[in-house]
Amino acid sequence: MSPSQSVAAPPLRIHVVTADPAAYDRVLPRCPQFECVGISLPADTSRGLQAPTTSERLLIGADVGPDQVLSLLGLARQRGLSAWLADAAVLEFDLLDELRQAFAEVGLELQAGQPIRHRPMVDTVRAALRAGQLGEPAIVRIHDWRAAAGTQGVPAGWELRAIRQYADLVCWLLEMTPDTVWAIRPTVAARPGTDGTPVETLQFHAGGPGPTMVLCDLAHGLPAGDEYWSLSVIGSRGAAYADDHRNRQLLFGGGTARAECTREGDWPLWQMLRSFWPGVPGKPTGEPIREAPGAAALSRAIGRSLQSGESVSLEAGGGR
Amino acid sequence: MNSLAPSASTNRPVYRCAVLSVVKHAYVPRGVAAHPQFRLVVVADDPDQPDWVHQRNQEFADEWNIPYVCDVDRALREYGATVAVVSSEAERHCGLSLRAIEAGLHVVQDKPMSNRLADCDRVVEAVRRRGVQFLLWNRNFLPGLVHAHELLARGEIGVVQSIHVDFYFAKDAGPPRGSRQPGDSPIDWLTFQIAAHADGSDGAIGRDPLGELSNEGIYPLGYIHLLCGARVRQVFARTAAHFHQVNVDNQVEDVATMSLVLENGVTGSVCVGRIGNAAHPEIGEIKIHIVGTRGALVISEARPEVAVYYRGQPEKEFKHRRVAIDLDHRLLENFRLAIETGSPTVLDAQAGRDICATIQAALKSAVSGRVERVV
Numbered sequence: 001m002s003p004s005q006s007v008a009a010p011p012l013r014i015h016v017v018t019a020d021p022a023a024y025d026r027v028l029p030r031c032p033q034f035e036c037v038g039i040s041l042p043a044d045t046s047r048g049l050q051a052p053t054t055s056e057r058l059l060i061g062a063d064v065g066p067d068q069v070l071s072l073l074g075l076a077r078q079r080g081l082s083a084w085l086a087d088a089a090v091l092e093f094d095l096l097d098e099l100r101q102a103f104a105e106v107g108l109e110l111q112a113g114q115p116i117r118h119r120p121m122v123d124t125v126r127a128a129l130r131a132g133q134l135g136e137p138a139i140v141r142i143h144d145w146r147a148a149a150g151t152q153g154v155p156a157g158w159e160l161r162a163i164r165q166y167a168d169l170v171c172w173l174l175e176m177t178p179d180t181v182w183a184i185r186p187t188v189a190a191r192p193g194t195d196g197t198p199v200e201t202l203q204f205h206a207g208g209p210g211p212t213m214v215l216c217d218l219a220h221g222l223p224a225g226d227e228y229w230s231l232s233v234i235g236s237r238g239a240a241y242a243d244d245h246r247n248r249q250l251l252f253g254g255g256t257a258r259a260e261c262t263r264e265g266d267w268p269l270w271q272m273l274r275s276f277w278p279g280v281p282g283k284p285t286g287e288p289i290r291e292a293p294g295a296a297a298l299s300r301a302i303g304r305s306l307q308s309g310e311s312v313s314l315e316a317g318g319g320r
Numbered sequence: 321m322n323s324l325a326p327s328a329s330t331n332r333p334v335y336r337c338a339v340l341s342v343v344k345h346a347y348v349p350r351g352v353a354a355h356p357q358f359r360l361v362v363v364a365d366d367p368d369q370p371d372w373v374h375q376r377n378q379e380f381a382d383e384w385n386i387p388y389v390c391d392v393d394r395a396l397r398e399y400g401a402t403v404a405v406v407s408s409e410a411e412r413h414c415g416l417s418l419r420a421i422e423a424g425l426h427v428v429q430d431k432p433m434s435n436r437l438a439d440c441d442r443v444v445e446a447v448r449r450r451g452v453q454f455l456l457w458n459r460n461f462l463p464g465l466v467h468a469h470e471l472l473a474r475g476e477i478g479v480v481q482s483i484h485v486d487f488y489f490a491k492d493a494g495p496p497r498g499s500r501q502p503g504d505s506p507i508d509w510l511t512f513q514i515a516a517h518a519d520g521s522d523g524a525i526g527r528d529p530l531g532e533l534s535n536e537g538i539y540p541l542g543y544i545h546l547l548c549g550a551r552v553r554q555v556f557a558r559t560a561a562h563f564h565q566v567n568v569d570n571q572v573e574d575v576a577t578m579s580l581v582l583e584n585g586v587t588g589s590v591c592v593g594r595i596g597n598a599a600h601p602e603i604g605e606i607k608i609h610i611v612g613t614r615g616a617l618v619i620s621e622a623r624p625e626v627a628v629y630y631r632g633q634p635e636k637e638f639k640h641r642r643v644a645i646d647l648d649h650r651l652l653e654n655f656r657l658a659i660e661t662g663s664p665t666v667l668d669a670q671a672g673r674d675i676c677a678t679i680q681a682a683l684k685s686a687v688s689g690r691v692e693r694v695v
Binding site for chain 1: 479482488586600613614620
């Protein structure tokens with residue numbers, strides 16, 4: 001489809017479910033391919049969709065929890081709506097495949113995205129890789145440290161979701177599936193009475209076939225406030241470093257200066273929305289996940305390694 | 321966590337130092353001599369060493385206007401030395417250190433401690449039996465490390481849960497991987513390293529090819545030792561000869577990753593590699609990430625630094641210049657304090673031995689694909 005054709009195509013009518021309607025209010029006007037017929041909070045959506053709707057697609061934001069996602073997908077299928085799921089990692093990949101099949105059986109479509117793919121820092125690293133500027137990757141190093149929201153502590157299920165997100169990111173960046181992985185958690189006790197709900201952390205270390213090695217460090221439950229993210233790729237011809245540490249500005253307000261991170265704003269959300277529109281002019285920064293057998297196998301192997309304490313070979317069936 | 325507390329000296333004995341072989345990092349004996357209480361008095365080596373070794377030893381002796389003696393045992397007996405400074409090829413480190421220890425000298429030894437764990441064990445045993453001090457050269461007193469140590473000591477992030485260290489040197493090492501043409505001979509390790517002396521990048525010099533993990537792994541593992549104060553219990557590693565033909569030809573890694581479980585339950589990881597000039601505008605990304613029970617830290621080892629750019633700047637000149645590096649003095653102050661009070665050095669023989677054991681287990685894991693226990 002040419003750019004002129006894509007612009008001329010009638011906009012798709014979508015209904016958005018999100019806990020952050022303001023972000024979509026800002027970004028949707030930049031997407032002439034979509035006509036937003038409604039934005040609702042997750043808790044309100046089921047009731048809203050019972051009424052007749054003119055929408056053709058239900059877009060479920062990345063901030064909607066897994067239970068609500070399942071309920072919403074069931075409702076969408078029942079109402080004859082195709083669905084876009086902003087974060088595929090909210091569900092097990094196998095379950096996602098089953099749901100995709102269930103949608104297809106009734107002539108509908110279920111597509112899933114991966115928010116991390118749409119981050120401009122990731123996109124830039126991937127573009128350098130694809131252009132051959134970095135050569136053959138040797139090390140992919142990831143840190144993702146998340147902050148607890150208020151007093152709610154670490155959300156249940158964060159670990160599995162993060163594993164799926166990064167298993168997908170690794171396979172997508174490298175265009176291959178590692179063949180071995182070891183995953184570990186620390187067993188350090190918090191100091192009683194001083195540490196409250198401690199930070200939870202895990203790491204996985206994957207590699208092969210070939211020289212590529214992956215180290216991914218995930219943490220949740222930092223004190224409420226800023227989070228930290230870093231991706232570096234060391235290749236045979238060069239390296240790329242996408243690191244919040246480099247993007248800090250200083251704020252002096254007395255005492256120790258604060259390091260404020262200049263964020264990516266609405267760009268990732270805009271790119272995510274663009275990715276769902278196949279005829280968008282220019283190459284979308286990320287495609288929806290059609291299928292992710294490599295990421296599914298890797299995330300299962302990570303889970304098995306965490307359980308067994310041993311390294312797991314995907315080739316030997318550890319990813320099944 | 322180990323102590324980094326400096327101390328003021330009240331009495332000031334001068335320690336006479338014998339330099340036992342100085343074939344690679346002259347910065348080690350130079351760093352020792354920079355402290356006012358340590359004085360280089362002799363350079364010594366064994367007479368059966370090859371000419372290039374004698375030549376380097378002689379040049380250093382001439383530079384410092386001290387004798388070069390081709391008899392290690394005589395030098396240890398006759399020059400009143402109480403400290404030996406060892407900067408030979410890695411495979412000779414422990415042998416020279418052992419001879420000094422048996423003669424009752426304290427030892428400052430270049431890294432790595434050894435490429436053979438049994439040699440490290442002998443040094444640990446001898447240090448204990450002879451009651452001397454041993455300092456393995458390290459970077460634990462760089463300003464970024466001192467800062468990280470202070471923040472942890474203040475409890476700013478609670479109890480350390482995990483620690484991750486990137487330690488890359490953005491340097492080339494001869495022709496890139498894949499550059500050997502049909503009919504070309506493999507690159508001889510020792511010949512290559514001898515030639516690399518001109519630009520100071522001969523840290524892995526020796527008859528035994530030494531991969532990057534074996535050669536540089538001591539630095540990130542030294543940081544982990546400093547900041548976590550615990551031995552590594554388990555390791556999983558991957559290695560590759562990915563960048564340089566000399567590493568391919570000699571079947572030693574130029575890049576490696578390790579995941580670690582420490583005896584105190586802390587988890588960790590290390591990336592280490594000689595990743596080529598093109599991979600970073602400075603010496604390389606050297607960073608420490610630490611997650612604690614109440615917060616987290618990201619520390620750049622390079623800070624503080626000053627950026628200097630000018631017309632005609634040589635391509636390989638570092639444009640960001642590290643400043644306030646008081647590493648040599650602080651290491652030697654730590655060593656002096658250990659000699660005078662019996663306190664452990666910041667990286668003593670046991671810690672050096674444990675680091676060697678971790679690296680040996682990592683190299684084994686890289687072959688087996690399994691998690692290996694560190695002995």
